[in-house]
Amino acid sequence: MIPAAGKSTDVSRERGGEEEGFAPAERDWRRSALAASGDAQVSLWASAETAREERFGKRIFVRGVIEVANFCRQNCSYCGMRRENGALRRFRLAREIIRRVIGESLPPSVTDLNFQAGEDPVALKELVLPVIEEIAKEKRLGISVCLGTVDHRLYDELRQAGARGYIIKLETGDPEQYRLLQCPGTLERRLEAIRYLVRTGWCVSSGLIHGLPNQTLDQLVGTLDLLRSLSLSGCSVSPFIPGEGTPLSSEKTADLEQTLNVVAVLRLSSPRWVIPAVSALNLCDSSGYVRALRAGANLATINLTPSEWRGDYQLYRRNRCIMTEERILQAIEQAGCQPSLESWIAASSSFPPSASLVPASRSSP
Numbered sequence: 001m002i003p004a005a006g007k008s009t010d011v012s013r014e015r016g017g018e019e020e021g022f023a024p025a026e027r028d029w030r031r032s033a034l035a036a037s038g039d040a041q042v043s044l045w046a047s048a049e050t051a052r053e054e055r056f057g058k059r060i061f062v063r064g065v066i067e068v069a070n071f072c073r074q075n076c077s078y079c080g081m082r083r084e085n086g087a088l089r090r091f092r093l094a095r096e097i098i099r100r101v102i103g104e105s106l107p108p109s110v111t112d113l114n115f116q117a118g119e120d121p122v123a124l125k126e127l128v129l130p131v132i133e134e135i136a137k138e139k140r141l142g143i144s145v146c147l148g149t150v151d152h153r154l155y156d157e158l159r160q161a162g163a164r165g166y167i168i169k170l171e172t173g174d175p176e177q178y179r180l181l182q183c184p185g186t187l188e189r190r191l192e193a194i195r196y197l198v199r200t201g202w203c204v205s206s207g208l209i210h211g212l213p214n215q216t217l218d219q220l221v222g223t224l225d226l227l228r229s230l231s232l233s234g235c236s237v238s239p240f241i242p243g244e245g246t247p248l249s250s251e252k253t254a255d256l257e258q259t260l261n262v263v264a265v266l267r268l269s270s271p272r273w274v275i276p277a278v279s280a281l282n283l284c285d286s287s288g289y290v291r292a293l294r295a296g297a298n299l300a301t302i303n304l305t306p307s308e309w310r311g312d313y314q315l316y317r318r319n320r321c322i323m324t325e326e327r328i329l330q331a332i333e334q335a336g337c338q339p340s341l342e343s344w345i346a347a348s349s350s351f352p353p354s355a356s357l358v359p360a361s362r363s364s365p
C-alpha cells in the first residue's frame with residue numbers, strides 16, 4: 001500500500017543521521033509503486049503531489065545552471081562528456097563570459113545559481129572559485145555546484161568562497177553496476193565524498209539514473225535505500241538516455257512512466273527532499289517535465305549557458321532540450337504551481353542535518 005500523504009516515512013533526519021534500512025513492508029510498497037500502472041499509477045502520482053504540497057506548498061524552486069566547462073577526467077560509459085569521446089569540442093568559458101551571464105542575463109525567477117562542469121579541477125579552481133567569491137558577497141542567490149569528486153580541500157575552498165549546495169549523483173548504488181558503468185572512482189569513494197560534504201555542512205543533492213541497461217528492480221530498490229541513508233537535502237532521477245558517442249549509444253531509452261514512478265517514490269519516502277524535474281524527461285516525451293512536477297518534483301532548472309557552447313555540453317545528445325525561463329514558467333503554471341521566492345538551499349537549511357564544520361585538514365586521513 002502507498003503511504004498516505006502526511007504519514008511521513010522520512011525518519012532519517014529525525015534519527016539524526018543514517019538509517020539502518022527498511023522494514024520489509026516498506027520495501028514492498030515501493031516495489032509495487034515502482035511497477036504501478038493504470039489507476040494505481042495515477043493515485044501514486046497524486047499522493048506524491050499531495051506530499052509535496054504538504055511540505056512545500058505550490059512553490060517550485062527555480063535554479064539557473066551555467067555549464068562552465070565540458071572537459072572531464074572521468075569516462076562514464078553512459079555520458080557523452082566522457083574523456084574518450086573525441087568527437088566533442090571541449091571548452092572552458094572565460095570568466096568574463098560567466099560574469100556577463102550573471103550580471104546581464106539572469107532571469108527574474110532565478111533564486112539559485114548552479115555551476116556545473118565535467119570533472120575538471122582546473123575549471124573549478126580557475127573559473128568557479130573566483131566567480132563564486134565575487135557573487136557570494138551580494139548574498140542574493142543560493143549558490144550550488146556540480147563539479148564531481150575532488151580533493152576535500154577543494155570542497156572546503158568552495159564552501160569558504162560561498163557555495164552551499166553540492167550536487168553529486170550516485171547514478172547507481174550497486175557497487176558492481178557502478179564499476180561496470182565506469183562511474184567516477186568507486187562507489188565507496190563517492191559515498192565517502194557525499195558523507196564528507198554532509199558532515200561539513202553542505203546541502204547535498206544526489207541522484208540516480210533510471211532504466212540503465214540491464215538494471216534490475218533489486219538494484220533500483222537498493223539504490224533508493226542507499227540514497228535515503230545519506231542525510232541528503234535533495235535527490236534527482238534521470239531517465240537513461242542512450243548518449244551519442246558513448247558505448248551505450250544503441251541501448252534503449254528509459255520508460256518515462258516508470259521514471260515518473262521513481263519521482264513519486266522519492267517524494268513519498270523522503271517528503272523533505274528537493275527533487276528536481278530534469279530536462280532529460282522531456283527527451284522521452286514533451287510532457288515529461290510537467291508530469292514530473294505533478295508526480296512530486298519541486299525544482300526546475302533554467303539553462304543559462306550561452307548558446308554558442310550549449311551544444312558541446314553533451315550529456316546525451318547534441319540536440320538537447322534547453323529549458324528557458326519561458327518554458328520553465330509555463331511548465332510550472334501547467335503543473336498548477338508558482339515559482340518559489342526562496343532558494344532551495346535556504347529552504348533545506350531549515351532542516352539541518354547533524355552537520356559540524358570540520359575542515360578537511362583535520363578530518364581526512
Ligand code: 5AD
Binds near residue numbers: 208209
Ligand atoms: N542518461 C541519463 N542521465 C545521464 N547523465 C549523464 N549521462 C546520462 C545518460 N546517458 C546524467 C547523470 C550525470 C549528469 C551529469 O547527467 O546523472 O550525473
